[in-house]
Amino acid sequence: MxxxxxxxxxxxxxxxxVMAWEQARIDAIVADLFGYNAIQLGLPQRDLLAQNRIPLRQMVGDSATVDVVCDLRQLPFAAHSIDLVVMAHVLEFHDxxxxxLREVERVLIPEGEVLITGFNPLSLWGLRRRLPNCPGGFPWNGHYLSVPRLKDWLQLLGFEVDRGCFGCYSPPCHHQRWLKRWHFVEAAGNRWWNxxxxxxxxxxxxxxxxxRLILPNWKQQASPRKALSVVSKKEIELYEP
Structure with missing residues (x-):
């Protein structure tokens, strides 16, 4: 990345x-996830799997600072071999x-999980990138994906998606003092405009x-036995010579 x-x-x-909020939420989730293999796609500057206890954890990306260097469109992992995938701001900065997403679905085992973080286009951060004086660097040069759109894509691939969680309600200020002044909106935003x-x-x-394979019933059902009728003594006398 x-x-x-x-x-x-x-x-x-x-x-x-931003990263403090994301790291805290991801740490809380991955701490209770188990398996054998976990990978993090993108953002190699932060170890988002630090709190996970899966034995084999690998950083995957297209830079030399990762464990596995590859094209994210062709992950070098066998199908159904990964238990957990964490993707931090990958999709909105990739063509x-x-x-x-198809590759992630391919390498995940059944019941495997994927965590995805992204910038919300329906927010003050999404509005900032539409203003005339918006800078051209990260994070304003991405193609932001809305949560409903991303959910649709995942569901088409067979994923069950939760409702998601949102954070960072303060305006995208550059200075620390302004971010602190806007800190009061965090609790209100989480409650009123989540x-x-x-x-x-x-x-x-x-x-x-x-x-479930439905097979024909190969067992031959035995024909029901005919019940023997009781013959009276008078009927026997009629047939006697």
Whole structure:
């Protein structure tokens, strides 16, 4: 995930504000997820699997600082081999969003989980990128995906998606003092205008419906036995010579 301005943004008050919220939410979820293999796609500057106890955890991306260097459209993992995938701000900064999601679905085991974070276009952060004086670097140069749209894509791939959670209701201020002054809107936003948070976290589970093979009944049913009728003594005398 080599995006112009990403490293500088992560060191800024704005970047720390967003990543602190995302790290806390992801840590709380992955701490209770188990399995054998977990991968993180993108954002190698932050270890989002630090609180997870899966033995094999790998960072995957297209830069030299990751464990597995590859094209995210062609993940070098066998089908049904990964228990957990964490994707932090990958889809809105990639041109092949559908292909990446298809690859994630392919490598996940049945009942495997994927966590996706992204910038919310229906928020003050989404509005900021539409203003004339908006900067051209990260995070304003992405193609933001709304939560309903992303849910539709995941459901078409067979995922069961939760309602998601939103955060970072403060305006996208550059200075720490202004972010602190707007801190009071966090509790109000979470309660009154929840879907308007600057960023979101979606959790989805890969569901695979089992097939039941209906076979014909090969057992031959025995024909019912005929009941023997009782013959009276008078009837016997009629047939005697």
């Amino acid at each position: 080599s995006i112009a301005g990403l490293d500088d943004w992560l060191q800024s008050p704005q970047g720390n504000y 092949h969003q559908h292909q990446i 879907p308007a948070g600057g960023v979101y976290l979606l959790r989805a589970i890969k569901r695979v419906h089992g097939m």
